[in-house]
Amino acid sequence: MQFHRAHVLVCHGTNCSLKAPQSIVDAFRGALKEHGLEQEVRVVETGCFGLCEQGPTVVVYPEGALYCRVTPGDVADIVAQHLLKGRMVERLLYREPALVKTVQTFPEAQYFQKQVRVVLRNCGLIDPESIEEYIARGGYLSLGKALTTMQPAEVVKVVSDSGLRGRGGAGFPTGLKWRFAARAERQPKYVVCNADEGEPGTFKDRLILEGDPHAVLEAMAICGYAVGASRGFIYIRGEYKLSIAMLETAIKRAREIGLLGANILGTGFDFDVEIRLGSGAYVCGEETALFESLEGGRGEPRIKPPYPTDRGLWGQPTVINNVETLANIPHIIEKGAEWFRGLGTPSTPGTKVFTLCGDIVNGGLIEVPMGITLREVIYDIGGGIPGGRQFKLAQTGGTSGGCVTEELLDVPMDYDSMAKAGTALGSGALLIMDDSHCIVDIAKSFARFFVHESCGKCVPCREGTKRIYDIVDGFSRGRGTARDLELLELLARTLYMTPLCPLGQTAPLPIMTTLKYFRDEYEAHMQGQACPAGVCPGLGSGLTKEVGAW
Amino acid sequence: MFPANPQYHYEKEVEPKVISSMPTTPEPVLARVDSIIAQHRETLGALMPILQGIQQELGWIPEAAMHRVAEALSMPPDKVYSVVSFYTLFSTKPKGKYVIRVCESAPCHVEGAAAIIAELEKQLNIKMGEVTPDRQFSLEFTSCVGICGVAPAIMVNDEVHGNLTPAMVSQVLSKYK
Secondary structure, eight states: OOOSSEEEEEEOOHHTTTTTTHHHHHHHHHHHHTOOOOOTEEEEEEEEOOOGGSSEEEEEEEETEEEOSSHHHOOOHHHIIIIIIIOOOOGBOOOTTTTTOOOBBTTHHHHHHHHHOOOTTTOOOOOOOTTHHHHHTTTTTTHHHHHHHHHHHHHHHHHHHHBBBBBTOOOOHHHHHHHHHHOOSOOEEEEEEEOOSSTTTTOOHHHHHOOOOHHHHHHHHHHHHHOOOOEEEEEOTTTOOOHHHHHHHHHHHHHHHEEEEEEEETTEEEEEEEEOOOOOOOGGGGGGHHHHHHHTOOOOOOOOOEEETSOOOGGGGEEEHHHHHHHHHHHHHHHHHHHHHHBBOOBBBBBEEEEEEEEETOEEEEETTOOHHHHHIIISSSSSOGGOOOHHHHHHHSSOOOOEEEGTTBBBBBHHHHHHHTSOOOOOOOEEEEESSOOOHHHHHHHHHHHHHHHSSSHHHHHHHHHHHHHHHHHTTTOOOHHHHOOOHHHHHHHSSSSSHHHHHHHHHHHHHHHHHOOOHHHHHSSOOOTTSSSSSBBBBBSOOOOOOO | OOOOOOOSSOOGGGGGOOSSSSSSHHHHHHHHHHHHHHHHOOOOTTTHHHHHHHHHHHHSHHHHHHHHHHTTOOHHHHHHHHHHSSSSTOOOOOOOOOEEEEESHHHHHTTTTHHHHHHHHHTTTOOOTOOOTTEEEEEEEEESSSSGGGOOOOEETTEEEEEEEGGGGGHHHHOOO
């Protein structure tokens, strides 16, 4: 093995790579060659660091210097100054938004200080295409530990004791799911990884798979051992090209060295994983709809019960877990349930990966302990609202989540507290909006999403989402009446109670929370025929003279 | 018109409304379809991988191809059509060489997707959902594609472009012209 005195890590996540890191990698390789450093310095294409807003990001080790918004033109400087002479290139270093401090190394930045990286511990540190680097960071140790020193029932017990809850949005206890599946007698059983991430504002699964694909494979194998399954499927969105490529490489390498396939580590345990692609349907993120799609049909949810652990894929007992849930498993097996319970809150132990987007200084990917407040996330980690504007509302949990305003910013974020506050933690998407936005316009965007994504199987959802859109659209055109608001509330209650799957049940939540907190804005649209933010076309802006977001 | 399967007889009023712009699908194209079918037919749940293969290969799924698939998998053609019409990445009509998918979900909406859409429509001189007359560009909506970190974003075929402003649209388009 060759040793290098320095490593240049170039973020290759989708968010950064659309600003062309390949040309940055090429520029680094070229410049290093020019200076005769190619033997001493290694260039690694790695997963996301999380600072998507500041991308493309480059980290130079051993110092851990964090360079932001790097262009191929800057590369020559970094090589000539930093790598050759040992002087950091100040103008490119990460700038703390609040403190206006310039010299920032990777661990020093406040953006990272409040974070606890369990799921993302390898993202941005290893080359995701190298199984050796994953193993060097303790990878596949947990699989070995489970296979050689633990009974399947013990593995299930550790996961149950850890209190891990599903990170896909519903927060169902993972250990319970595994226990039910392990108890089922029929064979074959299946393990499915739900990577059909469609919730607007969520991109955590994509970046986990791009940065650390082996963690998910290892977890699936552990799950297979625990419940007695020998076949796994990863159902991933067809649009996630880079994640798919990373997974394919990872599966191939794991098979080559015998960590997937027949007789893993000589223990007689067989497990293999296949990738299946989605074709663009949000509803396929619902577990039974995902099974329908995987089996080769329209992705329409099934009636539950029977639950997947009893009758799932092809009618067989199936464990289905989200990417982030699975990525927690190897650490729990390695360090034990007690360690995991030490993170987060008693009802929801562990960490959560959040994706920050909208009107925030540092948009991107963060991982924090459960129970952190939204205020800390927005102001301490996210750097606050840009452009000196005021915070208006945040939507938690993606488009199917609810909206919160200033007074709810101090609610601890875990599944139960958020539900009590009338919103949802969901998939961990946080969409921050400032005061330039019109609430009716935002609500219309939510409503349109559900009209498009309703699968049409059950009537309440198919018709209800359409009617909600019609009413909100009416408001944005100045046609809304007081009666419409009553109808909207009635419709929302019906839609909450009657549909087949969570898509329909959660569809009214975002709209109703906007109505709850900003009823006056809806009323301004109907009475004064004015859009206070001046966004809705055809309506005069009554209260302020702001031009709006665009 | 198509190699209909005599097993499934359609009444006139329930005939699936698939409109092929080509009167017949040429034999070499169907041969490519057949090879995709042969590649996947043994996998469990073969329908999706086959349709994804055809969509990838031809850029759309002609009616004749759906019949081939139905025959190969011994299922009614309407089942194949129902699946094709369910998913947004499958198309029953030919598209432009470059399919521009514009995200209009909340995070992109908040960051100004509407202005990007207006600019794209202006530059290409077509409306959302249409194809340019020279068949170079299709313009369509998509739901969130998980690149919200750099909203507003669009996808041109498999390539992602983010942090867009209306001024950048012509620059992006010029890459493909």
